[in-house]
Structures are given as C-alpha cells and as structure tokens.
Amino acid sequence: MIAITGITGHSGRYFYQELIKHKYKEKICFLVRESSDTTFIANQSNFHIIKVDLNQDDSLTMALSNIDTIIHIAGIQYSLNIVKAAIINKCKRLIVVHTTGSYSKYKEAASEYIKIDQELARYQTQIKITVLRPTMIYGDLCDHNMSKFIKMIDQLKLYPNIAGGHCLIQPVHAADLGLAYYQVLTNSNTEGKEYILSGEKPIELIKCLKIIKTQLNSHNLFIHVPLWLAIFSAKCLKFISLGKIDIIEKVQRMGEDRSYDHQAATRDFGFQPRCFEQGIYNEIIQYKEMKK
Structure with a gap:
C-alpha cells in the first residue's frame, strides 16, 4: 500500500491526475488535513482518505501502518516526522519533495532546510529515501511565485527591476512535477x-518578466534599481516597521542565480519539463479570467 501526503496541494493535484490518467491500481492512502478539500478525489476502491495531523506522532504512526511506500509532498517541515513514523512501521521506501532553497547562500533561506536534509540523511541506512528538489514552482494562480509577478506587472505602471533582473532562474511547472512524482514512484x-526538478532551461528573470508583460499586453515601464539600493530600502523598511516587515533576504536573492541542472532526472526517468513561455501562458489566462 502507498501513502501520499500533500495530494490536495498545487503539484499534488497534478500528481493525482497522473494516477488517474495511468489507471494506477495499487491501494493508495491519502493523508490530508481535517480542513482539506478532498471532493476531487474519486470514489475508487483502491483510494482511501485518512485525515491526520502530520505533527501528531502517534496518529501519524498509526496512519502509516501497513504502508510499503510513502510519497511526502506536504512540506519539508514534516519530513522528519514522516521518516520516523515510516521506520517504526518498517516501510520500505520514502520519496520526499524538498527544495533547492537549501543551496542558497543566504542563511534564512537555507539554514532550516539544510538542517532537515542532514537529519534525514542519517536515516538512509534504515529506509530507502529518494529526495526530489523542485526549483521555483509555477503554473496556476495558487502558486506563490509567478502569480505575484503577474499581478505586479499588471498593476504597476513603473515596475522596479532589481539588479537589472539578470539573475538566472529555472521555474518548473507544477504539472511537470506531478508527472515526475509518478515516474519516480513507478521506477525502482x-x-x-x-534529483533536481527544474524547468526546461535557465532564463534571466528580466526575460521572464518581459514574457509576462507581452502576454498580458501590459504597457508598464521597467525601472532599473541597483541591488545595493534595493537592499538599503529593505533595511529602512524593516527599521521603520520595527521589524514587522523584513524582506531583506528576499531582495538579496534577487541578485542570486537559482538555476539548477536536471540531467539526472532526465537520464533516470525521462523528466522533460516544458519551456517557460508555454508554461506561463495558462496561468496568465487564469489571471485574465479572474479579473473579468
């Protein structure tokens, strides 16, 4: 039996679509929060829903009894709870979706992720763990990445382009992740x-923004803001707000390359992500529909 966390999330729903598309027959237990909307999950004999708090060790351990494989998508913050419960139940295999954020040179963005990764690695001798690291996830307005850029470009006549937008990013579409999860699950x-799961190729942030601008048919103007000035402004904002608004590291990362190679994923299970121009199109259509 397989247990899956995070099926109601962004990439999790695309994973669910792959399970349906391929008519996956093995028994699946979906672990979800009490408040999660599970109405989209079909009433199939091999599907079972358990509502559980991933922070509650006892109930989590009970939920994972008789489970052979776990696919954990719900969040890196729960990974250690998951692996401990998995080992207690003698699960054979664990697939966790973590992040490339651990590669950042900035402490706040990376330190917590690195600590969890290091702790998780200690359990590799007790259970087979596959770690998947998506880059910046996009594809629908529910994402926390490109949806913000779309809204800002649409609403701001003058768009502050920090550091010229020359940092390299490699956004990955949530649908490509859903397929990757299925490919990993079915490939021993x-x-x-x-594995790193990134977009088709590295692309400068400014090019992404211009693609969004073109598809929105927006007429705003990009204003170059030096990185040092943007960081100084962020520090001033933090000071004025008495620490309530702290975006210093977010601004600093605007000058940091966040592109990572996915060749290993392509080699081992055929990962073939779509290009950004294609991937962002439907998200912009969603945005336009929402505005009507």
Whole structure:
C-alpha cells in the first residue's frame, strides 16, 4: 500500500491526475488535513482518505501502518516526522519533495532546510529515501511565485527591476512535477537517490518578466534599481516597521542565480519539463479570467 501526503496541494493535484490518467491500481492512502478539500478525489476502491495531523506522532504512526511506500509532498517541515513514523512501521521506501532553497547562500533561506536534509540523511541506512528538489514552482494562480509577478506587472505602471533582473532562474511547472512524482514512484531505479526538478532551461528573470508583460499586453515601464539600493530600502523598511516587515533576504536573492541542472532526472526517468513561455501562458489566462 502507498501513502501520499500533500495530494490536495498545487503539484499534488497534478500528481493525482497522473494516477488517474495511468489507471494506477495499487491501494493508495491519502493523508490530508481535517480542513482539506478532498471532493476531487474519486470514489475508487483502491483510494482511501485518512485525515491526520502530520505533527501528531502517534496518529501519524498509526496512519502509516501497513504502508510499503510513502510519497511526502506536504512540506519539508514534516519530513522528519514522516521518516520516523515510516521506520517504526518498517516501510520500505520514502520519496520526499524538498527544495533547492537549501543551496542558497543566504542563511534564512537555507539554514532550516539544510538542517532537515542532514537529519534525514542519517536515516538512509534504515529506509530507502529518494529526495526530489523542485526549483521555483509555477503554473496556476495558487502558486506563490509567478502569480505575484503577474499581478505586479499588471498593476504597476513603473515596475522596479532589481539588479537589472539578470539573475538566472529555472521555474518548473507544477504539472511537470506531478508527472515526475509518478515516474519516480513507478521506477525502482530512483530509490535512494536525489534529483533536481527544474524547468526546461535557465532564463534571466528580466526575460521572464518581459514574457509576462507581452502576454498580458501590459504597457508598464521597467525601472532599473541597483541591488545595493534595493537592499538599503529593505533595511529602512524593516527599521521603520520595527521589524514587522523584513524582506531583506528576499531582495538579496534577487541578485542570486537559482538555476539548477536536471540531467539526472532526465537520464533516470525521462523528466522533460516544458519551456517557460508555454508554461506561463495558462496561468496568465487564469489571471485574465479572474479579473473579468
């Protein structure tokens, strides 16, 4: 039996679509929050829903009894709870969706992720753990990345382009992640390995913004803001707000490349992400429909 967390989330729903598309027959237990909307999950004999708090060790351990494989999408903050419960139940395989944020040179963005990764690695001798690391996830207005850029470009006549927008990013579409999760699940060659799941190719942030601008048919103007000035402004904002608004590291990362190679994923299970121009199109259509 398989247990899946995070099926009601952004990439999780695309994973669910892949399970349906491929008519996956093995028994699946979906672990969801009490408040989660599960109406989209079909009433199939091999599907079972358990409402559980991933922070509650006892109930989580009970929920994972008789489970052979776990796909954990719900969040890196729960990974250690998941692996401990998995080992207690003698699960054979664990697939966790973590982040490339651990590669950042900035402490706040990386330190917590690195600590969890290091703790998780200690359990590799007790259970086969596959770690998946998506880059910036986009594809629908529910994302926390490109949806913000779309809204800002649409609403701001003068758009502050920090550091010229020359940092490299490699956004990955949530639908491509959903397929990747399925490919990893059904490919035993991926056991105990680590994969980066990034977009088709590196792209400068400014190019992404211009693609969004063109597809929105927006007439705003990009205003170059030096990185040092943007950081200074963020520090001033933090001071004025008495620490309530702290975006210093977010601004600093605007000058940091966040592109990562996914060749291992392509080699081992055929990962073929779409190009950004294609991927952002439907998200912008959603935005236009929402405004009507």
